[in-house]
Amino acid sequence: MNLFDVYPLYNVTPVSAKGSQVIDDKVQEYLDFYGGHAVISIGHSHPHYVRRIKEQLDKIAFYSNAVQNPLQGELAEKLVQLSNCTDYNLFLCNSGAEANENALKLASFYTNKSRVIAFNNGFHGRTSAAVAATDNTAINAPINKQQKVTFLAFNDIEAFTIEIEKDDVCAVILEAVQGVGGLDEPTTEFYQKIEALCKKHNVVLIADEVQSGYGRTGEFFAYQHHNIKPDIVTIAKGMGNGFPVGGVLIQEKIKASYGMLGTTFGGNHLACVACLAVLEVIEQEDLIRNAAKMNSYFLQKAATIPQIKKVKGRGLMLGLQFDFEVGELRKKLIYNQFVFTGGAKDKTLLRILPALNITTALIDVFFDALQAELKEL
Ligand SMILES: Cc1ncc(COP(=O)(O)O)c(C=O)c1O
Numbered sequence: 001m002n003l004f005d006v007y008p009l010y011n012v013t014p015v016s017a018k019g020s021q022v023i024d025d026k027v028q029e030y031l032d033f034y035g036g037h038a039v040i041s042i043g044h045s046h047p048h049y050v051r052r053i054k055e056q057l058d059k060i061a062f063y064s065n066a067v068q069n070p071l072q073g074e075l076a077e078k079l080v081q082l083s084n085c086t087d088y089n090l091f092l093c094n095s096g097a098e099a100n101e102n103a104l105k106l107a108s109f110y111t112n113k114s115r116v117i118a119f120n121n122g123f124h125g126r127t128s129a130a131v132a133a134t135d136n137t138a139i140n141a142p143i144n145k146q147q148k149v150t151f152l153a154f155n156d157i158e159a160f161t162i163e164i165e166k167d168d169v170c171a172v173i174l175e176a177v178q179g180v181g182g183l184d185e186p187t188t189e190f191y192q193k194i195e196a197l198c199k200k201h202n203v204v205l206i207a208d209e210v211q212s213g214y215g216r217t218g219e220f221f222a223y224q225h226h227n228i229k230p231d232i233v234t235i236a237k238g239m240g241n242g243f244p245v246g247g248v249l250i251q252e253k254i255k256a257s258y259g260m261l262g263t264t265f266g267g268n269h270l271a272c273v274a275c276l277a278v279l280e281v282i283e284q285e286d287l288i289r290n291a292a293k294m295n296s297y298f299l300q301k302a303a304t305i306p307q308i309k310k311v312k313g314r315g316l317m318l319g320l321q322f323d324f325e326v327g328e329l330r331k332k333l334i335y336n337q338f339v340f341t342g343g344a345k346d347k348t349l350l351r352i353l354p355a356l357n358i359t360t361a362l363i364d365v366f367f368d369a370l371q372a373e374l375k376e377l
Pocket residue numbers: 037095096097098100123124125126175179180208209210211212236237
C-alpha cells in the first residue's frame with residue numbers, strides 16, 4: 001500500500017532531535033527554526049518532558065472519558081496559573097482543527113444561530129466547520145461549502161458591524177496573529193470594538209490560539225496583547241510539544257451538558273502528562289519572557305540585513321518579508337545550510353517559529369546561514 005500522497009516532501013529523514021537540533025538518517029545536524037509548524041515549544045526531547053511521559057507510560061497511557069482522570073484537572077489548574085484565564089472551563093481534544101470544530105459547534109449550540117464571521121487569510125484547520133472558516137477555497141470540498149461563513153478584512157469595522165447586525169451570526173473566529181496567512185493582525189481598537197459588538201449581539205468570540213498561544217508571542221495568549229477576553233480560546237500545537245493534543249477554553253457562562261461534546265482519545269493520561277510537562281518547563285525556564293527577549297535580539301539582527309524588507313509578527317512567531325518569493329531560499333537553507341524555516345500563503349514571507357528556549361547563539365547561527373544564502377541568490 002502506498003501513502004496517500006498529499007504532502008510535497010523535502011528529502012530529509014529526521015531520526016532524532018534534541019533542543020533546537022534535528023539529526024537525519026545520514027547523521028547530518030539541522031537547526032530547527034520552524035518546530036514542525038510551530039509545534040515544538042520547549043525544544044525537542046526536553047529531558048523533563050521525556051521523563052514525565054516515560055514515567056506515565058509505566059503507569060497507564062489511556063483510559064476513556066468514562067472514568068475519573070485527575071490529570072485533566074491538574075492540567076486545567078496549571079493552565080489557569082500560567083495563562084491567567086480564570087472563569088473558563090477546559091475541554092480536551094486531539095488537534096487544532098478539532099478544537100476549532102468544537103468551539104464553533106459550542107457557539108452554535110449556545111446562540112442557536114449558525115453563520116460564522118471569519119477573516120481574510122485566516123486558517124483554522126481542515127475539518128468541517130473549521131475548514132469552512134478557513135480562507136482557502138482549494139481545501140474546501142463541496143460538503144464544507146454548505147457552512148455559512150462570511151469573510152471580512154481585518155480593521156474594517158463598518159463591514160463587520162453590517163454583518164453582525166444581521167443577527168444570524170453564532171461566532172466570530174480569528175487568529176490573534178495569523179500563522180499560515182502571513183503574520184497579520186488587527187489593531188487593538190478593532191479587537192475591542194468587535195468584542196463589544198459580539199457581546200451586544202450575543203455572538204461568541206473565538207480566539208484561535210492554536211499557533212499563537214502558549215507563550216509564542218511573548219504573552220501566554222496573543223490576544224492578551226490587546227486587553228480583550230474571548231468567550232472561547234482554542235489551543236493545540238505548542239501545548240503538547242509534539243504530542244497530538246488540542247483544547248478548548250470555554251467561558252463559564254457557556255454551560256456544559258452531557259454529550260454536548262465528546263472524544264475517545266482527548267484528555268488521555270499520556271496527553272495530559274505531556275501537556276503538564278510543557279507547562280512546567282515553560283514556567284521553570286521562564287520561556288514566555290525568553291520569547292519576548294529573543295524577539296528583541298532577532299529584530300536587531302534582522303535590521304542589519306538589507307534584503308529583509310520587513311519583520312512581521314510578535315515574540316517568536318515571526319515572518320521575514322522579502323521582495324521575492326522565498327521557496328528557493330527555503331530549499332537552500334535546508335540543503336546547503338541545514339536550517340529549517342517555514343513558508344506562508346504570502347509567498348514572499350519566510351516564517352520563523354523556533355522553540356521558546358532558543359538562544360542568541362542559535363539566532364546568530366541562523367542569520368549567518370541566511371546571509372550566506374542571500375549572497376548566493
Ligand atoms: C491557527 C491555526 N488553527 C488551526 C490549525 C489546525 O491545527 P491542526 O493541524 O492541529 O488540525 C492550525 C494549523 O496550522 C493553525 O495554524
